[in-house]
Amino acid sequence: xxxxxxxxxxxxxxxxxxxxxxxxxxxxxxxxxxxxxxxxxxxxxxxxxxxxxxxxxxxxxxxxxxxxxxxxxxxxxxxxxxxxxxxxxxxxxxxxxxxxxxxxxxxxxxxxxxxxxxxxxxxxxxxxxxxxxxxxxxxxxxxxxxxxxxxxxxxxxxxxxxxxxxxxxxxxxxxxxxxxxxxxxxxxxxxxxxxxxxxxxxxxxxxxxxxxxxxxxxxxxxxxxxxxxxxxxxxxxxxxxxxxxxxxxxxxxxxxxxxxxxxxxxxxxxxxxxxxxxxxxxxxxxxxxxxxxxxxxxxxxxxxxxxxxxxxxxxxxxxxxxxxxxxxxxxxxxxxxxxxxxxxxxxxxxxxxxxxxxxxxxxxxxxxxxxxxxxxxxxxxxxxxxxxxxxxxxxxxxxxxxxxxxxxxxxxxxxxxxxxxxx
Amino acid sequence: xxxxxxxxxxxxxxxxxxxxxxxxxxxxxxxxxxxxxxxxxxxxxxxxxxxxxxxxxxxxxxxxxxxxxxxxxxxxxxxxxxxxxxxxxxxxxxxxxxxxxxxxxxxxxxxxxxxxxxxxxxxxxxxxxxxxxxxxxxxxxxxxxxxxxxxxxxxxxxxxxxxxxxxxxxxxxxxxxxxxxxxxxxxxxxxxxxxxxxxxxxxxxxxxxxxxxxxxxxxxxxxxxxxxxxxxxxxxxxxxxxxxxxxxxxxxxxxxxxxxxxxxxxxxxxxxxxxxxxxxxxxxxxxxxxxxxxxxxxxxxxxxxxxxxxxxxxxxxxxxxxxxxxxxxxxxxxxxxxxxxxxxxxxxxxxxxxxxxxxxxxxxxxxxxxxxxxxxxxxxxxxxxxxxxxxxxxxxxxxxxxxxxxxxxxxxxxxxxxxxxxx
Numbered sequence: 001x002x003x004x005x006x007x008x009x010x011x012x013x014x015x016x017x018x019x020x021x022x023x024x025x026x027x028x029x030x031x032x033x034x035x036x037x038x039x040x041x042x043x044x045x046x047x048x049x050x051x052x053x054x055x056x057x058x059x060x061x062x063x064x065x066x067x068x069x070x071x072x073x074x075x076x077x078x079x080x081x082x083x084x085x086x087x088x089x090x091x092x093x094x095x096x097x098x099x100x101x102x103x104x105x106x107x108x109x110x111x112x113x114x115x116x117x118x119x120x121x122x123x124x125x126x127x128x129x130x131x132x133x134x135x136x137x138x139x140x141x142x143x144x145x146x147x148x149x150x151x152x153x154x155x156x157x158x159x160x161x162x163x164x165x166x167x168x169x170x171x172x173x174x175x176x177x178x179x180x181x182x183x184x185x186x187x188x189x190x191x192x193x194x195x196x197x198x199x200x201x202x203x204x205x206x207x208x209x210x211x212x213x214x215x216x217x218x219x220x221x222x223x224x225x226x227x228x229x230x231x232x233x234x235x236x237x238x239x240x241x242x243x244x245x246x247x248x249x250x251x252x253x254x255x256x257x258x259x260x261x262x263x264x265x266x267x268x269x270x271x272x273x274x275x276x277x278x279x280x281x282x283x284x285x286x287x288x289x290x291x292x293x294x295x296x297x298x299x300x301x302x303x304x305x306x307x308x309x310x311x312x313x314x315x316x317x318x319x320x321x322x323x324x325x326x327x328x329x330x331x332x333x334x335x336x337x338x339x340x341x342x343x344x345x346x347x348x349x350x351x352x353x354x355x356x357x358x359x360x361x362x363x364x365x366x367x368x369x370x371x372x373x374x375x376x377x378x379x380x381x382x383x384x385x386x387x388x389x390x391x392x393x394x395x396x397x398x399x400x401x402x403x404x405x406x407x408x409x410x411x412x413x414x415x416x417x418x419x420x421x422x423x
Numbered sequence: 424x425x426x427x428x429x430x431x432x433x434x435x436x437x438x439x440x441x442x443x444x445x446x447x448x449x450x451x452x453x454x455x456x457x458x459x460x461x462x463x464x465x466x467x468x469x470x471x472x473x474x475x476x477x478x479x480x481x482x483x484x485x486x487x488x489x490x491x492x493x494x495x496x497x498x499x500x501x502x503x504x505x506x507x508x509x510x511x512x513x514x515x516x517x518x519x520x521x522x523x524x525x526x527x528x529x530x531x532x533x534x535x536x537x538x539x540x541x542x543x544x545x546x547x548x549x550x551x552x553x554x555x556x557x558x559x560x561x562x563x564x565x566x567x568x569x570x571x572x573x574x575x576x577x578x579x580x581x582x583x584x585x586x587x588x589x590x591x592x593x594x595x596x597x598x599x600x601x602x603x604x605x606x607x608x609x610x611x612x613x614x615x616x617x618x619x620x621x622x623x624x625x626x627x628x629x630x631x632x633x634x635x636x637x638x639x640x641x642x643x644x645x646x647x648x649x650x651x652x653x654x655x656x657x658x659x660x661x662x663x664x665x666x667x668x669x670x671x672x673x674x675x676x677x678x679x680x681x682x683x684x685x686x687x688x689x690x691x692x693x694x695x696x697x698x699x700x701x702x703x704x705x706x707x708x709x710x711x712x713x714x715x716x717x718x719x720x721x722x723x724x725x726x727x728x729x730x731x732x733x734x735x736x737x738x739x740x741x742x743x744x745x746x747x748x749x750x751x752x753x754x755x756x757x758x759x760x761x762x763x764x765x766x767x768x769x770x771x772x773x774x775x776x777x778x779x780x781x782x783x784x785x786x787x788x789x790x791x792x793x794x795x796x797x798x799x800x801x802x803x804x805x806x807x808x809x810x811x812x813x814x815x816x817x818x819x820x821x822x823x824x825x826x827x828x829x830x831x832x833x834x835x836x837x838x839x840x841x842x843x844x845x846x
Contacts, residue, residue, distance in 0.1 A: 073814050076828030077821050079755070080773065103814060110812035294759040294771065320752075320828035329743075332502070336717040337757070341764040348717065350503065389533035391496050391526060398500050405499030405743035408831060 002419040003030045005045060008053035008382070010037045011400055012060050012371050013356040016304050021396050026050075027058075029378045032419025036374045053382050056413055057399055060370050061121025061379030062324040063362030064314050065284035066221070066263040068126045069137050069150075070095045070104075071317030072111035079292045079320070083227035086293055088160070091317070095128045095153075096162040104133035111322075112140040117409045118323050119358075121379040121417045122366045124149040124221055124261055124284075126194055129165055131178040138182055138189045145422040147366060147379075151194025151221055152178045154209065158199045168204035172212065179216050188417075192261075193220040198234045198247045206251040213252070219259040219365075221284075222248060225272065226264035227295045243272040245281075255279030259365060263313060264289075265303070266296045273306065282309040282365050285357065287330040289318025297338040299346040300331060304353060311362025312354075328354040328404045351401050382414035383407060425842040426453045428468060431476035431805070433460045434823055435483050435794050436779040439727050444819050449473075450481075450795055455842025457799045476805050479836055480822055483793045484544025484802030485747040486785030487737050489644070489686040489707035491549040492560050492573075493518045493527075494740035495534035502715045502743070506650035509716055511583070514740070518551045518576075519585040527556035534745075535563040540832045541746050542781075544802040544840045545789045547572040547644055547684055547707075549617055552588055554601040561605055561612045568845040570789060570802075574617025574644055575601045577632060581622045591627035595635065602639050611840075615684075616643040621657045621670045629674040636675070642682035642788075644707075645671060648695065649687035650718045666695040668704075678702030682788060686736060687712075688726070689719045696729065705732040705788050708780065710753040712741025720761040722769040723754060727776060734785020735777075751777040751827045774824050805837035806830060 006027040014020040020037075028035040028045040035045065071091055078090035098104045115123065125141070127134035127150055134152040141148045152175060156165045165171035175193075182191040193209050195201040201209075213220060225231055225244050238247040245268070248254035254262075256279040263284040268276065276283065285300050303310045312327040313319075319327070328351075335349035363370025369377050385399055388406055403411060415422045429450045437443040443460075451458040451468035458468065494514055501513035521527045538546065548564070550557035550573055557575040564571045575598060579588045588594035598616075605614040616632050618624040624632075636643060648654055648667050661670040668691070671677040677685075679702040686707040691699065699706065708723050726733050735750040736742075742750070751774075758772035786793025792800050808822055811829055826834060838845045 073812075076811075076825035077817075079824065079828070107814040110814065114812070288756075291756045291759055294763050296763050297760065320825075333711075333714045334760070336714055337720065337760045338764065340717050340719050341761065388499075389496075389537070391530040391533065394500075401502065402499035402743075405502070 002032045003048055005029070005041060005048045005050045006053065006058065006380070007050055008056055008058045009396055010058045010372055011396060013352070013360050016353050016356040017350070019352055019355065019397060023396055027372055029419055032378055034372045034374060034376045034378050037372050053414070057383040057385065057396065059119070059381050059383060060359040060363065060372060061381055061415070061417060062119045062358045063311055063366065063370065064120045064123040064324055065261055065282060065311040065362045065365065066286055066313035067123055067316050067322065069108060069111045070098050070128050072114065072322070073107045075317040076320040081293070082229065083293050083295065084229050092160050092163050096160070098128040098130050098133040101132050101136060104130070104136050108137045108140050112144050114322050115146060116144045116422065117412055119325050119381045119412055120146070120322070121381070121415065122147045122363060122369060124192060124365065126151050126153055129153050129155060129163060131174050134178060135181055138186050142186045142189045145188065145417055145420055147417055148189050149192035149219065149221070150189055151192045153194050153196050154205055155196040155200035156205050157202050168202050168208055171205055172208040176212060179212065179218070183216070191218055193218050193253070195220070195222050195253065197223040197230070198244065199230070199237060206253060210252045213258055217258070220253050221261040222253070222263070224262035224265050225268045226266055226290070227293065228267065231267060243269060243275065245272040245275045249275060249279070255281040261365065263315060264295070264298065266290050266298045273308070276308055277306060280309060282311060284313035285310055285331060286313040286315035286319060287327060287334040288321060289315035291330065291334055292320065293318050297334040299338065300335060300357070301347045301349055301353065309361070309364060310357055311365065312357045323408070324358050325404055325407050328358050331357065351404065354404070355400070378416055378419045380416045381412055383411050384413040385411055387411065425455045426471055428452070428464060428471045428473045429476065429481065429803070430473055431479055431481045432819055433481045433795055434819060436775070436783050439776050439779040440773070442775055442778065442820060446819055452801045452842055455801055457795045457797060457801050459797045460795050476837070480806040480808065480819065480826070482542070482804050482806060483782040483786065483795060484804055484838070484840060485542045485781045486734055486789065486793065487543045487546040487747055488684055488705060488734040488785045488788065489709055489736035490546055490739050490745065492531060492534045493521050493551050495537065495745070496530045498740040498745070499743040504716070505652065506716050506718060507652050515583050515586050519583070521551040521553050521556040524555050524559060527553070527559050531560045531563050535567050537745050538569060539567045539845065540835055542748050542804045542835055543569070544804070544838065545570045545786060545792060547615060547788065549574055549576055552576050552578060552586060554597050557601060558604055561609050565609045565612045568611065568840055568843055570840055571612050572615035572642065572644070573612055574615045576617050576619050577628055578619040578623035579628050580625050591625050591631055594628055595631040599635060602635065602641070606639070614641055616641050616676070618643070618645050618676065620646040620653070621667065622653070622660060629676060633675045636681055640681070643676050644684040645676070645686070647685035647688050648691045649689055649713070650716065651690065654690060666692060666698065668695040668698045672698060672702070678704040684788065686738060687718070687721065689713050689721045696731070700729060700731055703732060705734060707736035708733055708754060709736040709738035709742060710750060710757040711744060712738035714753065714757055715743065716741050720757040722761065723758060723780070724770045724772055724776065732784065732787060733780055734788065735780045746831070747781050748827055748830050751781050754780065774827065777827070778823070801839055801842045803839045804835055806834050807836040808834055810834065
């Protein structure tokens with residue numbers, strides 16, 4: 001029985017604009033589920049074993065809504081191009097190497113190890129087109145104890161030969177075999193349908209993926225309105241669509257009946273935002289990537305005001321850093337420059353909002369994840385900030401803020417996912 | 424005799440747009456001075472002891488042209504305001520604590536230790552108005568082996584009582600005593616005149632500081648054109664000045680006959696840039712701070728094209744991170760958003776340019792510093808990137824680029840300043 005009590009300082013989001021801070025409190029966990037945070041141990045939980053994390057900070061585990069595992073190897077490299085050139089010059093040649101299983105095995109170890117020691121407990125991951133390498137990644141993620149979705153990527157047009165699936169038909173057959181193998185083998189790591197983006201997917205491929213979605217009840221993920229060149233290209237390829245999002249929606253791969261993540265949404269117009277709202281699409285806000293590839297800055301505070309589902313994403317390797325703490329920093333910083341340089345009507349992102357995106361916002365894609373309230377799965381990271389010197393004691397909110405800017409893997413002291421302690 | 428040979432992979436800036444990369448080479452150092460990088464040990468240096476850093480990267484030491492030592496304690500905190508409110512709410516109350524020497528002693532240890540283990544070898548530092556605490560900081564910096572300028576801050580108007588010097592006269596007397604004490608006691612750490620900024624300094628104070636400059640032959644440092652509110656305030660306070668820079672120049676505290684650093688220059692107009700050019704003022708480009716305080720982004724590639732002196736600055740605690748590697752990242756990222764959101768006519772900053780700013784650009788304030796060419800002082804950081812996983816070998820330029828995004832103090836393996844090894 002996976003039941004115990006955690007003692008320490010808890011910080012979580014009550015709403016997008018409000019932190020709930022519980023200094024020196026107790027969190028009973030029953031069968032991996034939170035029972036809420038209390039100043040004293042409630043009578044019915046007395047007798048459960050207590051783990052005391054002292055003065056450290058206990059935060060809900062964070063969700064990375066969009067990350068490319070095969071690009072981890074070249075994070076922080078080739079940051080001198082915009083999206084389409086960057087894909088052709090850096091991303092695609094690297095991804096082609098994953099045809100070789102031994103390369104994938106080695107490279108994915110770096111990714112999984114780094115993800116494990118970050119503040120991330122849940123992630124939705126892009127692999128490559130290669131079924132065997134994708135299963136290898138899932139195997140490694142399964143062993144890590146993290147809870148993840150992984151997508152074998154589909155792409156059958158407008159991409160280099162080395163990364164193009166032969167035909168829609170063979171792509172779909174391979175994808176179905178991969179789905180079946182993944183559903184057989186893994187409990188914590190689940191398949192997610194992953195058409196790369198509209199320019200790289202034929203109509204036949206998209207229609208077939210929708211069939212697979214119905215048959216296997218799978219969510220989907222892709223890219224949306226990241227870069228002007230990309231958006232114009234989609235407009236040419238799909239002239240009948242009212243917006244980029246509609247080019248997915250035509251095939252039923254834009255939320256609605258099945259959960260869906262769309263990365264970026266930097267330049268989404270009102271039509272697209274309406275569709276996102278109506279279909280309950282999750283936006284994976286990827287601030288560092290959107291800076292590095294000079295895409296722009298998504299108006300994320302506006303998305304929160306509109307009541308859209310938004311979470312944070314590292315988008316490695318458009319983003320260099322796999323840390324969602326760093327993504328919080330980049331999200332706040334990017335919103336400030338957007339406010340100063342582009343549009344003072346869209347507010348700057350606050351610490352409270354960034355923390356909400358990192359925990360509740362993205363966590364919601366995985367169910368009741370991202371809080372310590374009764375009924376939520378117990379995902380947590382225990383942060384030790386004793387290495388971050390300060391001559392005087394600091395309040396808990398200040399310690400959280402400081403870690404957004406300064407924490408790295410050394411500060412991640414312990415991690416729980418769905419009630420299981422990973423380290 | 425401080426003479427030896429360093430062996431390893433050397434990277435340095437040949438021009439703002441060109442890296443000089445010397446894989447597995449030799450750098451003779453005589454009496455702390457570089458003799459250039461050679462593929463083999465030149466005959467006249469044979470016999471000198473060789474230190475082999477293997478496959479690590481050897482970079483010129485970096486210069487932090489603008490950093491507030493007393494603000495180090497609250498880096499990464501209070502990042503929710505613009506400049507003037509931020510000063511009153513966070514910076515000034517913290518700086519007031521340095522009236523107490525025991526607080527200063529403890530707090531400055533955190534700053535000096537962190538600076539020592541960063542890639543910085545030279546820095547120009549703001550202390551507070553307190554002479555004793557400023558000497559304590561200088562004492563600690565002297566012991567560290569870093570080469571620094573430190574300024575006891577002057578401010579006698581428009582600031583809270585707790586941080587206002589009583590009168591221009593007493594401020595100048597205290598400053599002169601501090602200068603004399605510092606010149607007596609320290610070899611590596613030198614005084615620099617530091618009027619905080621025009622709004623906080625009376626005319627009498629500024630005139631007196633110019634007298635001290637003439638008498639003791641000291642450089643000066645201050646802030647310039649960081650934030651719109653600040654700039655408007657200066658316009659009100661100094662209506663006869665043609666620009667903010669001219670408000671310093673009226674008192675002769677804007678370069679020309681003595682070296683001068685001005686931090687920020689985010690919103691400098693053509694008149695001000697002409698004056699900066701004519702007077703040889705060094706611009707301390709502080710990208711992270713300018714983002715965090717929502718000040719904007721200085722058009723730094725334009726400044727390079729104009730042939731201005733520009734270096735990088737952490738500007739802790741407007742900036743959260745003391746690392747000049749991270750400042751390179753922020754400088755590149757900020758330039759991309761400026762290009763995308765504000766003005767496509769000002770080019771994005773390249774890796775080559777950012778590295779130039781971090782080494783040669785800021786180093787020039789300290790003389791022949793920032794290269795390995797013959798006659799330059801031997802400042803170097805030896806970077807070990809073996810913890811940054813990659814499944815295949817990378818070229819040296821790629822390893823440098825990756826470290827800009829991902830290196831931290833763990834990657835700084837060894838450091839030399841003016842020929843002396845600090846660790």
